[in-house]
Amino acid sequence: MGSKIIFLGLIAVSCYVASAADPSPLQDFCVADQNSTDPKVVEANDFFFTGLHLRGNTSNRFGLRPTPVTVAQVPGLNTLGISIFRVDFAPFGVTPPHTHPRASEVVLVLKGQLEVGFVASNPENRPITKVIGMGDMLAIPFGLTHFQRNIRNGTAVILAVFNSQTPGIILMANSVFGSKPDISNDVLQKAFQVDQNVISQLQNQF
Amino acid sequence: MGSKIIFLGLIAVSCYVASAADPSPLQDFCVADQNSTDPKVVEANDFFFTGLHLRGNTSNRFGLRPTPVTVAQVPGLNTLGISIFRVDFAPFGVTPPHTHPRASEVVLVLKGQLEVGFVASNPENRPITKVIGMGDMLAIPFGLTHFQRNIRNGTAVILAVFNSQTPGIILMANSVFGSKPDISNDVLQKAFQVDQNVISQLQNQF
Amino acid sequence: MGSKIIFLGLIAVSCYVASAADPSPLQDFCVADQNSTDPKVVEANDFFFTGLHLRGNTSNRFGLRPTPVTVAQVPGLNTLGISIFRVDFAPFGVTPPHTHPRASEVVLVLKGQLEVGFVASNPENRPITKVIGMGDMLAIPFGLTHFQRNIRNGTAVILAVFNSQTPGIILMANSVFGSKPDISNDVLQKAFQVDQNVISQLQNQF
Amino acid sequence: MGSKIIFLGLIAVSCYVASAADPSPLQDFCVADQNSTDPKVVEANDFFFTGLHLRGNTSNRFGLRPTPVTVAQVPGLNTLGISIFRVDFAPFGVTPPHTHPRASEVVLVLKGQLEVGFVASNPENRPITKVIGMGDMLAIPFGLTHFQRNIRNGTAVILAVFNSQTPGIILMANSVFGSKPDISNDVLQKAFQVDQNVISQLQNQF
Amino acid sequence: MGSKIIFLGLIAVSCYVASAADPSPLQDFCVADQNSTDPKVVEANDFFFTGLHLRGNTSNRFGLRPTPVTVAQVPGLNTLGISIFRVDFAPFGVTPPHTHPRASEVVLVLKGQLEVGFVASNPENRPITKVIGMGDMLAIPFGLTHFQRNIRNGTAVILAVFNSQTPGIILMANSVFGSKPDISNDVLQKAFQVDQNVISQLQNQF
Amino acid sequence: MGSKIIFLGLIAVSCYVASAADPSPLQDFCVADQNSTDPKVVEANDFFFTGLHLRGNTSNRFGLRPTPVTVAQVPGLNTLGISIFRVDFAPFGVTPPHTHPRASEVVLVLKGQLEVGFVASNPENRPITKVIGMGDMLAIPFGLTHFQRNIRNGTAVILAVFNSQTPGIILMANSVFGSKPDISNDVLQKAFQVDQNVISQLQNQF
Known part of the structure; x- marks a missing residue:
C-alpha cells in the first residue's frame, strides 16, 4: 500500500467544462450559449482550502505524504492555472523520480534539509541537484524528471507550487x-x- | 447612479462552454462527445451588432457612456478573442483610472481631443500620456492602469479595441x-x- | 462532384466541450462542476484509427483523395492539438491552393514525386517551392497558401501532419x-x- | 500597380525578439540574460499613430486603400497582440477575398454601406454575408475567407480590428x-x- | 518612503529574449539561428534562491515587506511561467488593494491570521473575503483587485504564488x-x- | 553505447530567439526593435529535410533508431510548433518507456506490427495499449509515459508526429x-x- 492512495486527489479531475484561453479557436465558429453561471452565487469557500499546516501521515514506503490543493479540492481554481501541494517527509523520506506532464514547479523548503534535483532531457541526462534548507527554493523546469530526498534524521516539509490547476504526476517507477x-x-x-x-x-x- | 449600470454588459458573461486553444490539455485526456453544434444554423446576426454610430447618454458623474460589443452582445465572438467598445464623453468627461484584467487595448479617437495615458506597474508608477485627437491612436499595454480625459468643451468619442472576447473592467475607485x-x-x-x-x-x- | 465530399470529415467537428489551456481565463472566475468524465472508461479505441495504408479513390477532378484523422474520427484527439491526413494523388493529381486557418503543417512524401510549395503573405506573394520525393519533408508555415502537385505519371502518397485537432481547410478556388x-x-x-x-x-x- | 504597394506595411515585420507567453517553454530551460531594456526610455510616441482620420488614395483597381497600424508602424504594439487598419473604399470599391493567417477580425463601418461576408471552411463553403452601414459591426472568425464591397456610389470607410500585432494578409487572387x-x-x-x-x-x- | 523600494525587484526585468510558446507564430516564418545556449553551462544556482525563511523589515507605512522570487532574482525561471513571494506583515499591516496584470495568485498563510479578499470586476464590485490562518489558502483570480490585512497584534507571514515569471504589481493607490x-x-x-x-x-x- | 547517441539531435536546440505567441506579454511593454530578418532571403531548403525513407541503423541494445526532424535539423520549423520522427525497429526492438515534456504525439505504423501503449498518470497507472499494424495510428496524450514494441521477427517502422518544434524526450530508465x-x-x-x-x-x- 502507500503510493497508490497517496496521490488520489490528482486524477479525479478530468473533463471540466473550462472556459478557454481567448485566441486559437478549435473550429470556424462556436456561437455562445448565453445561459451562464451566475457570478453572484460564487462564495469565498469556492476558493478556499484549510489544513496545510497539518503534518501528513508519512507511514508508507516512501516516507512521504503529499497534500494536494488542485481544482479537485478547490473548484474556484478552475481556469486559474495554478495549484500547490504540501509534502511531508519522514526522516530520510523521498519523493521518487517523477514528472508533471502539464506544469513547471517551484519547491520551497518549510522545514528540514533536502537534496532536490532535476535531470535534463535526453541525451544529456545531467542531474542538476542542490541540498537546500529552510527558506530555500529551487525551480524545476516544465516536464523534466525530478526528485526530493530528506537528508536528515528528522521530518521535513516542502511546499510545491505549480502553474497548472491539474499538473498531474507520473511516478516513474x-x-x-x-x-x-x-x-x-x-x-x-x-x-x-x-x-x-x-x-x-x-x-x-x- | 451611473457607473453601476454603465458597464452592465460586461459581467453577464461568465461560464460559456468555449472551445479551447489547441495545446496544453488540462488533464491526461478528455475524449470528445461528438454531438456538436450544427454549423448550418449559424447566421449573420450571430456575428452582428448595430448602433455604434449613436451617441450614448453621458448624463452621469463621469460624463461617460461606454457601449460594449463583447460576447455578451454578439454570441459569435465566442472563441474569437476580440471585442470593441464605443465610448462617448460629455465635455470634460473622463474614463476614471481602470484596468482590464484580460486584455490589451487600442484607443482610437473618432471625435474631439483627449488626454490618454497609462501608468507603468510598480515601482515605476510612471505615467505615459499624450493628448490625441481625431484619427490618432494610442496602445495600452495588457493589464496596466489607464484613463482618458476629454480636454475640450465639446463631446468626444473614442473606439476602444480589445484582444479578448470578455476583457473585463476594474474601475479602481x-x-x-x-x-x-x-x-x-x-x-x-x-x-x-x-x-x-x-x-x-x-x-x-x- | 468530387471536392465537395472529399473533405467531409473536417467540418463535422464544431463545438466540442474541450478542456482549456491553463492560463488566460475568459472571465473573472468559473467555478468547476466536479461531475467529471471517468478516466476508467476510456479505452484504446478512443485513440485509434485504422486504414491509412489503403489507397484512396482519386477519381475526381483533382485526382486527389484525402483521408483525414482529426478529432472527428478519433475522439481521443480532443485537447491534444494534433492530427494527420493521408493524401492520395492520381498521376498528375493536385491539391489545389488552400490554407489551414488553425495549423502549421509538415508534408512527408510516402510515394512518388511532387512539387510542394507555399506562398508568403502579401505583398511578397513569393512562392517557396521544391520538388520532393519519397522520404523528403517540407514544412508549411501557419496559415499560408500552399499546394502539392504530383509531377509523375504514377500515383503518389503524402502524409500531412498538423498541430491542431481540427486544422480546417479552405480551398481557395x-x-x-x-x-x-x-x-x-x-x-x-x-x-x-x-x-x-x-x-x-x-x-x-x- | 496597386495591390503590390497597398499592403507594404504588413510584411516588413518579421523576426522581432519578442518576449514570450509564460507557459510552454520551447526547451528544457533557457536561463535569462539580465541585460534588459530600460523601461525608463519608453515614451508615448512608441505607442502612438496619427492620421487615421485621413482619406486614403483609392485610385487603384480595387478602389481600396488600407492604412495599417501594426507593430511595423507602432513598435509599442510588440507583445500586445492587437492591431487596427483604416480601409478606404472608392464608390463600389472592394476588398477582394482574403484571409488573415494569424487573427480574428472585427469590421466596423465608419461611413457608407457595404456588403461584408465570410465563407465557412470546406466542405461547407457557405457564405455568411450582411449589408451593414455606419455604426454596424460584423465579426470575422479566425482564418476564414472574407471580403467587403462598397455597394453605394459614394466613398466608404471601415475600421478593421485584429487580435494579433501582425495579422498578415493573403489576397487569394x-x-x-x-x-x-x-x-x-x-x-x-x-x-x-x-x-x-x-x-x-x-x-x-x- | 517605503512602497517605492518595496517592490523594486519586480520591474527590473523587461525584455528578456525568451523562447516562445510553440503555436501562433507572429509572422509568416522566422528561420532559427542555430547558435544556441549550451545546456552544459547551466548550473543549480541558476534555479536557486535562499532566504525565504528570514523576516523582512516591515518598518514602513503599510507594515509590509514582500520578498520577491521572480525571474529578476532567479534567471532559470525564464520561460517557466511561475514565481513566488514571501510577504511579512507587522501587526495590523496590510497589502493595499492591488492587481497583478499578468497572473493568478494563491495565498498561503504561514503565520498569523489575515483577512484576505478580492473584488469581482465591474459592475459587481462584490468583495469575496475570508479570515484565514496558518495552513489556509485562498485563490485570487487572474487580474482582479485584492488585498490582505493582518488582523492580529502580532506578525504574520504569507506565501504568494503566481503563474507568471513576472506577474507585475499595480498598487491602486x-x-x-x-x-x-x-x-x-x-x-x-x-x-x-x-x-x-x-x-x-x-x-x-x- | 547506443541510447546516448540515438537522440543526439534533440537537445542541441536550446535558446533560439523565437517570436512569441501574440497574447500574454511577459512584462508591461517591450518596444520592438525594427531591424528584422529579411523574408526575401528565406529559401525552400530552410523548410526541407531528406532521408526519411532510409532505414536507420538499429544495432544497439534497444534495436531502435530514431531519425529526428525538429528545429535542430530544419531551422524553418522555428515558431511553427510541429516536428516529426522516423523510428526504425529491429525485430523485437522497443522504444523504452519515455515521456515528451512538451508535446502530444501521434504514432503511425509504416511497416510491421507493434504494441503501442501509454499509461495514465498517478494513481491510475492504467496502461492503454493496442497492437497496431501498417496504416494504423494511435494518439499519445501530452506528457504521459508511453512505449512501442515490435512484436514480430522482422523490421518495423513508425512515424511519430509531435505538436512542438522541440518535443524533448525523457527515457525513464x-x-x-x-x-x-x-x-x-x-x-x-x-x-x-x-x-x-x-x-x-x-x-x-x-
Whole structure:
C-alpha cells in the first residue's frame, strides 16, 4: 500500500467544462450559449482550502505524504492555472523520480534539509541537484524528471507550487513497474537491460 | 447612479462552454462527445451588432457612456478573442483610472481631443500620456492602469479595441471604495494614508 | 462532384466541450462542476484509427483523395492539438491552393514525386517551392497558401501532419467560386480583374 | 500597380525578439540574460499613430486603400497582440477575398454601406454575408475567407480590428495568380477547372 | 518612503529574449539561428534562491515587506511561467488593494491570521473575503483587485504564488495618486467624486 | 553505447530567439526593435529535410533508431510548433518507456506490427495499449509515459508526429539510472523498493 492512495486527489479531475484561453479557436465558429453561471452565487469557500499546516501521515514506503490543493479540492481554481501541494517527509523520506506532464514547479523548503534535483532531457541526462534548507527554493523546469530526498534524521516539509490547476504526476517507477496489467517484460528488459528475474522483482514491489 | 449600470454588459458573461486553444490539455485526456453544434444554423446576426454610430447618454458623474460589443452582445465572438467598445464623453468627461484584467487595448479617437495615458506597474508608477485627437491612436499595454480625459468643451468619442472576447473592467475607485460590503477601513487608511473621515467621504460617493 | 465530399470529415467537428489551456481565463472566475468524465472508461479505441495504408479513390477532378484523422474520427484527439491526413494523388493529381486557418503543417512524401510549395503573405506573394520525393519533408508555415502537385505519371502518397485537432481547410478556388449563394460578381471581377463571362465560367465549375 | 504597394506595411515585420507567453517553454530551460531594456526610455510616441482620420488614395483597381497600424508602424504594439487598419473604399470599391493567417477580425463601418461576408471552411463553403452601414459591426472568425464591397456610389470607410500585432494578409487572387514565379499552370487549371488561356488571362492581371 | 523600494525587484526585468510558446507564430516564418545556449553551462544556482525563511523589515507605512522570487532574482525561471513571494506583515499591516496584470495568485498563510479578499470586476464590485490562518489558502483570480490585512497584534507571514515569471504589481493607490508627474486633477476628482483638496491630500502621501 | 547517441539531435536546440505567441506579454511593454530578418532571403531548403525513407541503423541494445526532424535539423520549423520522427525497429526492438515534456504525439505504423501503449498518470497507472499494424495510428496524450514494441521477427517502422518544434524526450530508465553523476542510491532504493545491489546492477547498464 502507500503510493497508490497517496496521490488520489490528482486524477479525479478530468473533463471540466473550462472556459478557454481567448485566441486559437478549435473550429470556424462556436456561437455562445448565453445561459451562464451566475457570478453572484460564487462564495469565498469556492476558493478556499484549510489544513496545510497539518503534518501528513508519512507511514508508507516512501516516507512521504503529499497534500494536494488542485481544482479537485478547490473548484474556484478552475481556469486559474495554478495549484500547490504540501509534502511531508519522514526522516530520510523521498519523493521518487517523477514528472508533471502539464506544469513547471517551484519547491520551497518549510522545514528540514533536502537534496532536490532535476535531470535534463535526453541525451544529456545531467542531474542538476542542490541540498537546500529552510527558506530555500529551487525551480524545476516544465516536464523534466525530478526528485526530493530528506537528508536528515528528522521530518521535513516542502511546499510545491505549480502553474497548472491539474499538473498531474507520473511516478516513474510506478508508471513503469506498477501499471496493471503489466507492461510487457520484453519492453522492460530492453529498457533496463536486466533479465526477467530482476524485472519481476521490481514489479512485485507495486 | 451611473457607473453601476454603465458597464452592465460586461459581467453577464461568465461560464460559456468555449472551445479551447489547441495545446496544453488540462488533464491526461478528455475524449470528445461528438454531438456538436450544427454549423448550418449559424447566421449573420450571430456575428452582428448595430448602433455604434449613436451617441450614448453621458448624463452621469463621469460624463461617460461606454457601449460594449463583447460576447455578451454578439454570441459569435465566442472563441474569437476580440471585442470593441464605443465610448462617448460629455465635455470634460473622463474614463476614471481602470484596468482590464484580460486584455490589451487600442484607443482610437473618432471625435474631439483627449488626454490618454497609462501608468507603468510598480515601482515605476510612471505615467505615459499624450493628448490625441481625431484619427490618432494610442496602445495600452495588457493589464496596466489607464484613463482618458476629454480636454475640450465639446463631446468626444473614442473606439476602444480589445484582444479578448470578455476583457473585463476594474474601475479602481469603484473597486476600492464602492465594493459592498466595504473593504475594511483599516486597509483603506493604510493604502491611502488618510484618516477615516476621508475614507468615509470617499466611500459615500459610491 | 468530387471536392465537395472529399473533405467531409473536417467540418463535422464544431463545438466540442474541450478542456482549456491553463492560463488566460475568459472571465473573472468559473467555478468547476466536479461531475467529471471517468478516466476508467476510456479505452484504446478512443485513440485509434485504422486504414491509412489503403489507397484512396482519386477519381475526381483533382485526382486527389484525402483521408483525414482529426478529432472527428478519433475522439481521443480532443485537447491534444494534433492530427494527420493521408493524401492520395492520381498521376498528375493536385491539391489545389488552400490554407489551414488553425495549423502549421509538415508534408512527408510516402510515394512518388511532387512539387510542394507555399506562398508568403502579401505583398511578397513569393512562392517557396521544391520538388520532393519519397522520404523528403517540407514544412508549411501557419496559415499560408500552399499546394502539392504530383509531377509523375504514377500515383503518389503524402502524409500531412498538423498541430491542431481540427486544422480546417479552405480551398481557395472553392471558397471564392464555389460558395453558395455566390459571392457578388462585382467582388470577383474586381478581385480577379476579368469580365463577368470569365467569372461565370469559373463559378460554373463548382 | 496597386495591390503590390497597398499592403507594404504588413510584411516588413518579421523576426522581432519578442518576449514570450509564460507557459510552454520551447526547451528544457533557457536561463535569462539580465541585460534588459530600460523601461525608463519608453515614451508615448512608441505607442502612438496619427492620421487615421485621413482619406486614403483609392485610385487603384480595387478602389481600396488600407492604412495599417501594426507593430511595423507602432513598435509599442510588440507583445500586445492587437492591431487596427483604416480601409478606404472608392464608390463600389472592394476588398477582394482574403484571409488573415494569424487573427480574428472585427469590421466596423465608419461611413457608407457595404456588403461584408465570410465563407465557412470546406466542405461547407457557405457564405455568411450582411449589408451593414455606419455604426454596424460584423465579426470575422479566425482564418476564414472574407471580403467587403462598397455597394453605394459614394466613398466608404471601415475600421478593421485584429487580435494579433501582425495579422498578415493573403489576397487569394494575388496569392494564387500573382505569385512570381508563377504557380504551375497544371495546379491552377485543376484547381479552377478552366483551360490554360483563362489561367494566363488571370495571371496577366497581376 | 517605503512602497517605492518595496517592490523594486519586480520591474527590473523587461525584455528578456525568451523562447516562445510553440503555436501562433507572429509572422509568416522566422528561420532559427542555430547558435544556441549550451545546456552544459547551466548550473543549480541558476534555479536557486535562499532566504525565504528570514523576516523582512516591515518598518514602513503599510507594515509590509514582500520578498520577491521572480525571474529578476532567479534567471532559470525564464520561460517557466511561475514565481513566488514571501510577504511579512507587522501587526495590523496590510497589502493595499492591488492587481497583478499578468497572473493568478494563491495565498498561503504561514503565520498569523489575515483577512484576505478580492473584488469581482465591474459592475459587481462584490468583495469575496475570508479570515484565514496558518495552513489556509485562498485563490485570487487572474487580474482582479485584492488585498490582505493582518488582523492580529502580532506578525504574520504569507506565501504568494503566481503563474507568471513576472506577474507585475499595480498598487491602486500608488498607481493613481503616486504617479509622477501627477494624473490630472480633473480625472481624479471625477473618478473619486471629491474636491481638489482631498485629491491633493491623497497625492501628498506618495 | 547506443541510447546516448540515438537522440543526439534533440537537445542541441536550446535558446533560439523565437517570436512569441501574440497574447500574454511577459512584462508591461517591450518596444520592438525594427531591424528584422529579411523574408526575401528565406529559401525552400530552410523548410526541407531528406532521408526519411532510409532505414536507420538499429544495432544497439534497444534495436531502435530514431531519425529526428525538429528545429535542430530544419531551422524553418522555428515558431511553427510541429516536428516529426522516423523510428526504425529491429525485430523485437522497443522504444523504452519515455515521456515528451512538451508535446502530444501521434504514432503511425509504416511497416510491421507493434504494441503501442501509454499509461495514465498517478494513481491510475492504467496502461492503454493496442497492437497496431501498417496504416494504423494511435494518439499519445501530452506528457504521459508511453512505449512501442515490435512484436514480430522482422523490421518495423513508425512515424511519430509531435505538436512542438522541440518535443524533448525523457527515457525513464536512462533519466533515472543513467544520469551522471548518479542519483542518490537512497532515492532509487526507495523509489524501486529494491536493495543497493539491484540498483547498482541497473546503473551499470548505462
